[in-house]
Structures are given as C-alpha cells and as structure tokens.
Amino acid sequence: MQYKVIIPAAGMGKRMGYGRNKLFIPIRNVPIVVHTMTIFEKDEWCDEIILVINEKEREEIERHIKTYGITKVGKIINGGRERQQSVFAGLETVEGDEEIVLIHDGARPMVKIPHIHQLVVEASREGAAVLGVPVKDTIKKVQNGIVMETIDRAMLWAIQTPQAFRLSVIKSAHELAERDRFLGTDDASLVERIGKKVKIIEGDYENIKITTKEDLLFAESLLLKKE
Ligand SMILES: Nc1ccn([C@@H]2O[C@H](COP(=O)(O)OP(=O)(O)OP(=O)(O)O)[C@@H](O)[C@H]2O)c(=O)n1
Numbered sequence: 147m148q149y150k151v152i153i154p155a156a157g158m159g160k161r162m163g164y165g166r167n168k169l170f171i172p173i174r175n176v177p178i179v180v181h182t183m184t185i186f187e188k189d190e191w192c193d194e195i196i197l198v199i200n201e202k203e204r205e206e207i208e209r210h211i212k213t214y215g216i217t218k219v220g221k222i223i224n225g226g227r228e229r230q231q232s233v234f235a236g237l238e239t240v241e242g243d244e245e246i247v248l249i250h251d252g253a254r255p256m257v258k259i260p261h262i263h264q265l266v267v268e269a270s271r272e273g274a275a276v277l278g279v280p281v282k283d284t285i286k287k288v289q290n291g292i293v294m295e296t297i298d299r300a301m302l303w304a305i306q307t308p309q310a311f312r313l314s315v316i317k318s319a320h321e322l323a324e325r326d327r328f329l330g331t332d333d334a335s336l337v338e339r340i341g342k343k344v345k346i347i348e349g350d351y352e353n354i355k356i357t358t359k360e361d362l363l364f365a366e367s368l369l370l371k372k373e
Pocket residue numbers: 153154155156157158159160161162168169198225226227228229230232233251252253254355356357
C-alpha cells in the first residue's frame with residue numbers, strides 16, 4: 147500500500163520557550179524534525195513527504211534534508227498562522243480523491259511503522275483513522291478553581307498523529323471548516339463535524355508530541371533506546 151504524508155512543521159514552539167521553532171532542537175545531535183522525517187523515509191509504503199514550513203526557515207530545513215539524506219520530500223510549502231491552516235496548505239498540493247494522505251506533527255518523532263500501516267489500511271477501508279491511547283489519569287471538569295464533575299474516563303482517549311484519510315474526505319472537511327471559520331485542535335475533528343466516521347487505532351504512550359521542556363528528556367531516552 148502507498149500513502150503521502152503531510153508534516154506540519156511551521157509552528158513557533160511557544161510552549162517550549164526555546165526562542166525559535168522547537169523542531170530544530172537537536173536530540174542525540176539530530177534535529178527533531180529530521181527524526182520525524184526519517185521515520186517516513188524508512189517506511190517503504192510512504193511515497194512522498196510534503197513538508198509545511200515557515201518561509202524564513204526554508205534554507206535551514208533544505209540543508210538538513212540534504213545532510214541527513216532525506217530523499218522523499220517532494221514539496222516544501224509555506225504554512226499558515228494556525229496548525230490547521232498549515233495542514234490545509236499541504237492538502238491543496240495533493241491530487242487524486244482516492245489517495246491516502248497521512249497528517250503527522252513534525253513534533254512527534256516517536257511514531258512506529260506498524261501503527262502507521264494499521265492507519266493506512268483502516269483509512270483505505272473507512273475513509274478516516276487516527277492513532278490514540280486510552281486516558282490514564284482521572285479527568286475532572288474545573289471552573290474558577292472548583293471541580294464541577296469527574297468525567298467517566300472509560301470512553302476517553304488521548305488523540306495523537308498520524309491521522310490518515312482518503313484525500314476526498316479530508317479535503318472537503320478542511321474546505322468546510324474554512325468556510326465556517328471552524329478551528330479544531332486536530333484534523334479528525336473536522337471530519338467528525340461533517341458527520342463522517344473516524345476509526346481509532348490504539349497506539350502507544352511513547353508517541354508523545356514534544357511540547358514542553360520535560361518532553362525532551364523522555365524523547366531523548368526513547369531515541370537512545372532505538373539506536
Ligand atoms: N501554524 C502552525 C502551528 C503548528 N504547526 C505544526 O503543528 C505541529 C503541532 O503543533 P504544536 O506542537 O502545537 O507546535 P507549535 O505550534 O510549534 O507549539 P506552540 O503551540 O507551543 O507554539 C508542530 O509540528 C508544528 O510545527 C504548523 O505547521 N503551523
């Protein structure tokens with residue numbers, strides 16, 4: 147099976163507090179975004195990486211692609227102010243309604259190929275599939291510092307990327323979200339809001355999104371284990 151992956155990498159990394167895009171932070175001497183691209187470079191099902199960047203980082207990213215021998219980057223395009231706009235810009239470069247497209251955060255360098263393949267198979271059957279893990283903590287709804295309720299976690303999942311879609315499904319979901327000025331925190335939520343089914347594939351807790359400083363230590367120990 148074949149797929150294309152859109153990697154949004156045009157964020158500012160504000161919560162990391164690194165002073166610039168966190169995806170250039172080296173872990174084991176290799177920038178985070180390179181770790182992420184390398185997973186898809188190695189996956190024989192992946193036929194193209196579409197990288198969404200900030201224009202002012204183009205030269206640096208092109209240098210890394212060359213240095214680390216990433217050959218599958220077919221397009222490097224400019225992102226938008228929000229993640230959703232960056233993904234939409236990536237989607238606009240892909241053609242073929244039946245194509246399977248994955249969307250994967252540049253900030254998740256730990257995803258495993260068997261999970262990617264499960265997503266691709268499921269998206270080919272159902273149109274949309276996402277990776278996630280059951281929530282482990284007790285979740286409470288809080289308002290003004292007071293607990294309002296404890297939510298039954300039996301049905302709660304923490305959602306990750308990749309998220310895999312038939313191109314026609316995700317393109318129309320993004321177009322309608324744009325029309326309605328709806329901003330979601332992931333791409334699947336745009337598909338859900340137009341009434342389409344999204345399948346869940348159970349992933350693992352190692353596929354973290356590197357968001358704050360503490361995540362760097364965990365990521366480093368996991369990447370060391372892989373070497
Ligand atoms: N306008 C944006 C915002 C985010 N992203 C990308 O979307 C992924 C997930 O976003 P997040 O972890 O929130 O990254 P940042 O937006 O960079 O972080 P922060 O919210 O802390 O500023 C990252 O790979 C990020 O580069 C993007 O391509 N375009």
